Each structure stands twice: as C-alpha cells, then as structure tokens.
Amino acid sequence: MKGEASETLMNQVTDANQNQNVPRALTIAGSDSGGGAGIQADIKTFQELDVFGMSAITAVTAQNTLGVHGVYPLTVDAVVQQIDAIGGDLGLDALKTGMLFSAEIIRAVADRISHFGWRQVVVDPVMVAKGGAKLLQSEAVEAITSSLLPLARIVTPNIPEAEVLTGLQINSMTDIREAARHLMDFGPSMVVIKGGHAAEDQEEVVDLVYDGRSFTEFAHTRIHTVHTHGTGCTFSSAITAGLAKGMSAEESIKMARTYIQFAIEDSLGIGGGHGPTNHWAYRRRLEIVR
Ligand SMILES: Nc1ncnc2c1ncn2[C@@H]1O[C@H](COP(=O)(O)OP(=O)(O)O)[C@@H](O)[C@H]1O
Numbered sequence: 302m303k304g305e306a307s308e309t310l311m312n313q314v315t316d317a318n319q320n321q322n323v324p325r326a327l328t329i330a331g332s333d334s335g336g337g338a339g340i341q342a343d344i345k346t347f348q349e350l351d352v353f354g355m356s357a358i359t360a361v362t363a364q365n366t367l368g369v370h371g372v373y374p375l376t377v378d379a380v381v382q383q384i385d386a387i388g389g390d391l392g393l394d395a396l397k398t399g400m401l402f403s404a405e406i407i408r409a410v411a412d413r414i415s416h417f418g419w420r421q422v423v424v425d426p427v428m429v430a431k432g433g434a435k436l437l438q439s440e441a442v443e444a445i446t447s448s449l450l451p452l453a454r455i456v457t458p459n460i461p462e463a464e465v466l467t468g469l470q471i472n473s474m475t476d477i478r479e480a481a482r483h484l485m486d487f488g489p490s491m492v493v494i495k496g497g498h499a500a501e502d503q504e505e506v507v508d509l510v511y512d513g514r515s516f517t518e519f520a521h522t523r524i525h526t527v528h529t530h531g532t533g534c535t536f537s538s539a540i541t542a543g544l545a546k547g548m549s550a551e552e553s554i555k556m557a558r559t560y561i562q563f564a565i566e567d568s569l570g571i572g573g574g575h576g577p578t579n580h581w582a583y584r585r586r587l588e589i590v591r
C-alpha cells in the first residue's frame with residue numbers, strides 16, 4: 302500500500318488507539334533478575350492479559366532459579382517518586398504490591414495509595430523467596446497489617462505468610478478458615494489464602510476465598526514440579542489485571558487461577574533450580590481453542 306491509502310489507514314489506526322480505554326495496572330514490587338518472579342513476572346502477566354503494565358521498584362534482587370544472591374533496597378524517596386510519576390500522569394485502574402522489604406517503604410506506599418485514592422489494590426504480602434531468602438524484614442510485618450491491609454481490596458497470602466500475619470498455626474482447612482477470618486479483621490475487603498504450600502502428597506491445591514460472609518474454595522489438580530518460582534507474583538498480577546479490566550473480584554480470581562494453572566503446567570524447564578512458570582501459556586491455549 303502506498304501514498305494516500307496508507308496514510309488514511311495510519312490515521313484510522315492512530316484514532317482507534319487514542320480512543321481505546323486502555324486498562325492500566327501498576328506493580329509496586331522487587332525486581333527479579335531471573336525474570337520469573339517480582340516486577341518481571343507482573344509486567345509479563347499484565348501484558349499477556351492485554352493490560353498496560355507500569356512499575357515502581359522497591360528493591361533490586363540478584364536472583365536466579367538457584368536462589369537470591371543479593372538484595373538491594375531502593376530509598377523511600379525513589380519508591381515514592383516512581384509512584385507519584387505514575388499517579389501524576391498516566392493514572393491506573395488497579396495496582397498490586399509484592400516485595401516491599403521494609404516498614405518505611407510499606408508506610409510510604411500506603412500513604413501514596415491513600416493520597417491518590419486508589420481502591421483496586423491487591424496486596425501480595427511477600428515475605429520469603431521459595432529458596433528461603435528473606436524479602437521482608439521481620440519488623441515490617443506490623444506495618445503490613447496496620448498500614449496496608451486496611452487499603453486492600455484483596456490480600457493474597459500463602460499459608461506461611463497467613464501464619465505470620467495472624468500468629469496462628471495452620472494445619473488444616475479449618476485453620477485456614479480461621480486465619481482468613483482473622484485477616485479480614487485487619488480491613489481488606491477480601492482474603493485469598495493460597496494453598497501451594499499445603500502437603501505435597503495431596504492431589505489438589507485449594508485456594509480459599511473469604512469475603513467476610515462466605516467461603517469459596519478453588520480446587521485444582523496439584524502439579525508435581527519444582528518449577529514454581531513466581532507462582533504467587535503471577536497469580537496476584539493476573540488478579541490485578543482482571544480488576545484493571547473491570548472484572549469483579551470473583552471473576553478476576555477465577556481467571557487468575559486458570560492463568561497460573563496453565564503457567565505451571567506448561568513450564569519452560571529453564572535454569573538448574575526452581576524454574577519460572579510459563580507466562581504465555583494462557584494466551585497460547587486460548588488461541589488454540591479459538
Ligand atoms: N504445585 C502446584 N500445582 C498447582 N497449582 C499450584 C501449585 N503450587 C502453587 N499453585 C497455585 O499457584 C498460586 C500461588 O500459590 P503459592 O505457591 O501458595 O503462593 P506463593 O508463590 O506466594 O508461595 C495459587 O493459586 C496456588 O494454588
């Protein structure tokens with residue numbers, strides 16, 4: 302195509318792009334150089350779900366599938382400036398938090414969320430990497446419960462995180478329900494306790510959702526694999542993408558659960574340790590069905 306015709310097409314495309322109400326999502330989290338968790342997993346997930354991804358980095362980690370080799374937190378000012386740059390210009394439809402590292406960063410993040418009046422907030426209370434490295438200082442736990450959870454639409458702890466946040470020991474589904482009730486008291490609108498860390502010999506992984514009135518269980522076949530690096534980050538960013546697109550919290554969680562199931566099932570098998578999940582598996586499978 303040449304000349305006038307191609308120019309007309311270009312103008313139409315430009316107009317269409319400008320008229321689109323693009324869903325936008327922000328992740329406030331740590332960078333994982335290995336690309337399977339943290340900011341990298343979040344942005345990939347947003348992109349795969351047709352959501353424009355933005356980031357405010359809290360810490361840089363030197364990390365691969367074998368473990369975390371270094372943690373370099375950014376200053377509170379650096380984190381706040383990144384968030385303010387987004388809030389003051391691009392805006393957003395939903396955001397998630399991941400690795401926040403310190404009480405000072407947590408309080409500053411909570412302050413900026415309140416300042417901008419953002420309500421579609423998913424809090425993934427990241428504490429420890431799969432290999433055991435600390436991604437949150439112990440004294441920062443209280444800042445999560447007192448500053449951040451009251452602002453959360455959805456909080457998504459795994460079982461060890463739910464234990465630390467509530468001080469309860471979790472050994473059964475009854476304990477998980479009790480922990481969910483306890484977490485609700487900190488002020489989020491919804492609690493999702495993820496079941497990935499439950500006994501390995503069980504055939505199913507059950508995520509429990511509690512909205513303050515009723516419990517819903519999402520049960521999926523447990524995939525027996527070591528390649529689960531970044532499952533929590535990926536799951537919470539898929540929920541955030543759903544919210545950014547205007548889906549309900551329940552629909553977003555259901556979609557995110559399918560997204561992470563496919564990502565674990567079709568894992569890439571790269572690296573010598575706990576490998577990443579496959580962020581494009583969901584889109585590929587939907588394309589095959591269409
Ligand atoms: N082996 C597995 N098979 C299927 N789903 C899993 C498996 N491990 C984790 N998941 C799912 O991945 C998501 C993240 O769970 P989990 O691994 O518990 O969180 P985290 O990464 O924060 O420790 C949840 O939806 C959970 O059900």
Ligand SMILES: Cc1ncc(COP(=O)(O)O)c(N)n1
Pocket residue numbers: 330331332333338339340362364399400427429430431436529530531532533534535
């Ligand atoms: C920077 C960063 N953030 C979070 C995690 C947790 O990963 P997971 O999702 O497997 O719990 C990680 N390993 N690194």
